[in-house]
Amino acid sequence: MRNRVAVVITAVAMAAGVLSGCSSDGGTEAAPSKTVLVPGRPGEPNKTRVAGPSKPAEPTAAEVGFVQMMIPHHAQALEMSALAPDRAASGKVRSLASRIETAQKVEIAAMRSWLKQHPDAVLKAHGRNHGGQHADMPGMATPEQLKRLRGARGEAFDKLYLDLMIIHHQGALTMVKDVLYKGTDVTVQQLARDVESTQLAEIGRMKDILAG
Template identity: 80%
Template sequence: MRNRGAMAVAAVAMAAGTLSGCSSDGDAQAAPSKTVLVPGRPGEPNRTEVAGPREPAEPTAAEVGFMQMMITHHAQALEMSALAPDRASDPRVRSLASRIDAAQKVEIATMRAWLKRNPKAVLKAHGRHGAHHAAMPGMATPEQLERLRNARGPAFDALYLNLMITHHEGALTMVKDVLDKGTDVTVQQMARDVQSTQLAEIGRMKDILDS
């Protein structure tokens, strides 16, 4: 009889849990929780537990730092690539620079939107915000950028490719530092996308230099 009474309570609780999951308009995006009956061990009554999606883990400081620094890192790649249309002599270099420009503008927009969606995580990791260029691997120095601005033709092509290879290799180091050091789906997917894209572009740039 005691088990029957527990089952009746569980049924009422299940109905209440189902209704409460649908009652709030503000929670329309979240999957409703539900109450399930868990049989007790011999001699113990049954019990009820709430089953449903758990609150996602907060992004880690490493993930916040990756997104913040990669925005600055990408910005320099855009600065370098913007010089190619007027200075590069090899159409392959101009094409590569155009692809880098288009892809990294989209990635910067995605990273900025992510940071806006995660203000608490950003505040916790505030010490990583505004990292200096020197702290990021692969960044070109002001002197190297000035040389690139002053170069034309084949000299520009070679300098751009060599600087961008180093720049991409720095980004891969940053990816390595954040991969699997968090649980945020957007950050981890973006890190893997950066890894695959920039590895392919490094191979392409080396092929152009060797041709």
Template identity: 75%
Template sequence: MRHRIAVAGAGVVMAAAVLTGCGGDDEPEAAPSRSVLVPGRPGEPNKTGIAGPREAAPPNAAEVGFVQMMIPHHVQALEMSALAPDRASDERVRSLASRIDAAQKVEIAAMRSWLKRNPKAVLKAHGSDHGANHARMAGMATPEQLQQLREARGAAFDKLYLTLMITHHQGALTMVKDVLYKGTNVTVQELARDVQSSQMAEIGRMRGLLAS
């Protein structure tokens, strides 16, 4: 268990570093390039040139929308997980909720920082079909479901929390799949893949808890 938590914590730190350490001031991250030999004209020596793009594409509307929507999506996960310490009966559920709380707080801070460092991309995406729209965020619990979770206690809370959080994570994976298909920005793509890997693992864990 301690090993799994340590690995998960390292993943959170890496995700934060990806967002806070790259792509500042609307400058796209450098893309891989390579040197190639360019044949010279007859009688002239060969020259060395650079092949491939020197800069990655800046964030597009789909990627800005993904980050903007993932923040409130994470916020709801925090709201749900904050209920676990006083209501869950299974220590494993409390531990899982604590991990989700810690990981997603770091990701929220990193995503907000990324948006602040990319004002041009945010402005360009503003008003587009990819802007933050809570109604389009897959997996979100309804107000009625959240109220049921607040009122639940013990084993009933454990089951409802796990059920709602699985659906919540599956919604995040749907959002990830969309941005991986439509986006090209290195930082956002790495964030999306980190969310994908961590939440797929947590879904497996939660399903195991429901079945136990």
């Protein structure tokens, strides 16, 4: 639960532009420059130069693709979890589904906000990414599986929901592996780490419920 709370806090920070350093006018605030002393060579006087932060590196195409695909990936988790209140027999399943739904709604909003903050990176990545089709996203439930889930009730729903969600989470971990530590954007890298830690924990929780 602590990890899930951390994800929500991080996602809220993303949506607010805290991690991306956005100014009130939508730009990126740069830290102030400063004057530093550069020692001269023997016999030459010291010199001064203005030093300041370099412009942050633009998000990579892989990072843009990760965010673009994680949005519909999360959306399917919401679709599955929204079925639990009326169909699940186990209170543990309903509680888990509620946490997933609450947190991933926030993450989706944050990721959409991030994409809007980086239009140039999105434009450059266009054509190099797959476009977020279901076939490109590991762990996605098929239409037939979703139909079965909608028709299930009680313990049959619980088992099918947990089985599908474990596979869904494992797919998200595969997506994380493809982008984690392979990009430059602080926000996306933090999101990937949060997804990794929380979904690993939730997989363990779901396996415990199935075993119980």
